[in-house]
Amino acid sequence: MAIGIPIKIVVLTIVGMAGLAAMLAFIDNGEGSIPKPIHADVKSSNLIILSAFNDTDDIDMAVEVMDSIKGTHLKKASVVLSGLGAASANLTNDNGHTILRFKKTDFDLKEGEGYLRLDVKANGFQDYASEFVIKIVK
Template sequence: MVVAVAVIAAVIAMIPSGTKTLQATVIQNPVIGENPGNASAFTFSKTYDVTIKVITNNDKVVSGATVMLIGAGVAESGITNSDGIVTFSIRPSLGENVNEDHIKMTVKANGFQDYTDEDAITVYRL
């Protein structure tokens, strides 16, 4: 029992104290839809600008954060500017018999816990 308590204490001591949290919001084009006509699988006909803002849990901007988008035919990575903003130009795609998909967003920044939103951007056929 004493050994177990010592192990737990050692593990807790290794957790960085004060690790800050952040959040990211898609502020431009969180939902993208197109009508492909009769196409079963298709790539969207145009490119969409998607803008993301990264802030701390105290509403301060996070510059230099790496933002990654993956899903619906998109695989992009970018760095937030001094305003905590990054913009991507994406051209999603949907597979055969897929009417809706989501683009996952992951954010990493030094001194912060990683942030993930599995459904950050919704892509669908009209």
């Protein structure tokens, strides 16, 4: 009886180690599952003076989105500019660029100035956010 228990423990340990080795073989090294950093840059002016626009004029803001590590442009990234009671969203094209449009009347400026927030999201990448990306002045 005493001889059977150590043999069972040895056999179960070997079977358990083989099962653990099989499970570890299926697990990837994990680098592909870590989100990569991105960077977004507003290509138009980061200061908008509303008195320079008519009520019907479009205020276009160009945004470029890139992979921070490789420096390549990201397509189909979701880009949102929001704040002051207005928001505009669009997806980037194949070159990583997008245009976000506003009207002068979209902004609710209770004080003389305010800021727009930029949010960017893309599959496999960390979310990017910038609180004070564009300053809006009456």
